[in-house]
Amino acid sequence: MPDTADSRELSELPLEELVACHECDLLLRRPHLVDGERAECPRCGYELFSYRHQVVTRSLALVIAALLLYVPANFLPIMQLNLLGQTTHDTVWTGVLALYESGMGEVAVLVFLCSMGIPLLKLLCQLCVLLSIRWDIGRSYGLLIYRIYQHMREWGMLEVYLMSTLVAIVKLVDLADVSLGIGLACFVGLLLAQIWLEVTMSPHQIWEALSGEREDGLARD
Template identity: 25%
Template sequence: MDESIKITTTCQQVHCHECGYLVEVPPLVHRQRAQCPRCHYVITTYYQNMVQKLVAFSVAALIFMVAALSFKFLSFSANGQYHSINIFSSIETLADNNYLALAILQSTVILVLPVTILLCLLYLLMPVLVGKKPTYAAPLLKFIFALRAWTMVEIFLVAVLVSLVKIMSMADIGIGLSFYAYALFAICMTYTLMYLDEHQMYLLTSCALPKAPKRHSASHSIQTTWALLFTSVLLYIPANVLPIMHTDILGDDEPSTILGGVLTLWKMGSYPIAAIIFIASILVPIAKFCILCWLNYTVQNDYSGQKKTRMISYRLTEFIGRWSMIDVFVVAILVSLIQLGNIMSIYPGYAALAFCAVVILTMLAAISFDTKLIWSNQ
């Protein structure tokens, strides 16, 4: 049988995840995708040899993760003082500074969740390679796709690069083998998630395609979204007013807010990095607040216009939501790396926790918002 032919030769009827429209998905060939004709949501994309690619990238990612945990990650030296970290020690430093919640969050989104997804995928796909049906496939698939949005490997890697630019003028920076291994892990993880298609995975593991999820009442979705948005807006105030980190130089404490850090980078001439932090930490959260408030208001008032515009706005919000975590990761990296006693040390501020809560709550608000309500009167 030609490998370019789809796994099934019959059409499949699937409810669109975003608008609820019943779509008939025909057999696909390599790189073909099926879209919802109403909201243009991509229901599935078929890749030739998808199982082999997923297994290969998953195994490679796990190997690179082991290597990333085995060597030095970064080192920092200034005025004759030297300090180096690995990924585990950076998490331990946060915990030692009484920021256990931040340490747990960082370890979860950059280590625990990605590795869990990879191991679950291998458990499901290794039997498929030899023509067998994996056990517990349906609940594991549901578990994998629920976790996927919360992995932040590539965001952490970008945050490391931003951190290096911020402190390059202060001291000598050393990049260890673990950094390169983690970069390769991030690449493999990104490719794994790119090939991970929900519709195709259910077909590959011989599971029944998931039925349309039971919908809560419109008022439940609207009220939950308003509650999460209101809480996140309240937390956004201390996240910007309070210091996100403290720099202790020879006993002199220099607090820095998010906007203050952006201005400092701009004055230093690091315009691209200043722009990245400003967009991720200032513009993106405000844009998420505005878009989600607008979307929730329109469904609450049964507004029937601009359906496609609202769907595009929602997808944009969902896509950019995680990237606000860059500034939190930058603080975590600087805190763990720059610990030179009285000469120079960096400590996290309360704004780091507040801003982290803002990011999580806005992501939960986007998840709680029921996009089907946009199409409910059609």
């Protein structure tokens, strides 16, 4: 814990030069990192942030891959169900339609937003932010879009939808002939791409690039 002199010195620094640990709330001077370095809290050891290499290039590749997987993941069959001589091909979209047609409109809207609408909006927001940094245009709009993206992060629940789908498949195996479709593989790929993107797209580097606090070739990596 910093002593009185250190606390007085920190209080005299501008806010942009300070960072607080998310675990123990220790106030620290913001370190200036280079590629591959990471900053840890000296009190609890929590990783404050790390400076990753080629953030924009790698994130753009993942965003494009996720967008390419989005359509087949939601509109190609996740599973084929054969029950009493009747065969159905179930997709995420047909699941939403089935809920709506059965009179559960509110549930259908919620499933659509969490499994299709918001994940797509998140990807489009990330694409706009990354292109804003890459092409060095519209940084102010990029800041606004990135703030919107931060508010939507908790609403995209692809992993919950995937788990519910897997549970349904396990329960249906004993009742009918179930075959897995290519849509399920695309859906898993989309989920993995989004998780990898969350890890790769370092928030503090994105904020710094959008605000112009630090370039260090980030827009050109």
